[in-house]
Amino acid sequence: MAEFFDRLDDKHIAMIEKQPVFFVATAAQDARINLSPKGYDAFRIIAPDRVAYLDLGGSGNETHAHLAADGRITLMFCNFDRPALILRIYGHGRAVLPQDPEWNDLAAQFELFPGTRQIFDIAVESVQTSCGWGVPFMDYREERVILKKAHAQSDPQEWVTKMQGRTRSIDGLPTRPTDRYFDGS
Secondary structure, three states: OOEEEOOOOHHHHHHHHOOOOEEEEEOOOOOOOEEEEEOOOOEEEEEOOEEEEEEEOOOOOHHHHHHHHOOEEEEEEEEOOOOOEEEEEEEEEEEEOOOOOOHHHHHOOOOOOOOEEEEEEEEEEEEEEEOOOOOOOOOOOOOOOHHHHHHHOOOHHHHHHHHHOOOEOOOOOEOOOOOOOOOOO
16 A cells, blocks of 8 residues: 655665665657666665765766656665565655855765766655555675776766756757766765
8 A cells, every 4th residue: 555755754765875776757748658677876865855866977867857847756766675565755856067056065965977968956746655566576796897998998088078968858848968077986
């Protein structure tokens, strides 16, 4: 049975902190629904009603475009161990880029990886838990290092130029490009 909460509580936070992967879903009118898995140590609970995650350059920038157009976002965490549990965070988010005034305060919450593009800052509107009885048991082995490695091997100016050219989603919605390359040090 699903239960709803106004904010994250200590049990929610403990469950989230154990998960090596989470999922992000966004949508905008007349655009595709975007659903992406996220790994690495890229998620932070800023407060019971505010969370954030670090975003690396990847295949597109759909989350940014959808949040700029609509703002709605859903994050999902699945417990692949015991107890069975699914936790969803519903909220409104926005992209914070290195050139934004609030970047330094928010970025201080994270280790910036090579290829860091932006941080998504999310106001938690509600939290839902459900049984998760259909989620399989799975064992975590290790992170994939390929994305970080690819970004670390990039020429910083070429990387920024490439990101500067990504100003539209796959459905043509506008995005704001980052103006800085982080080498992870």
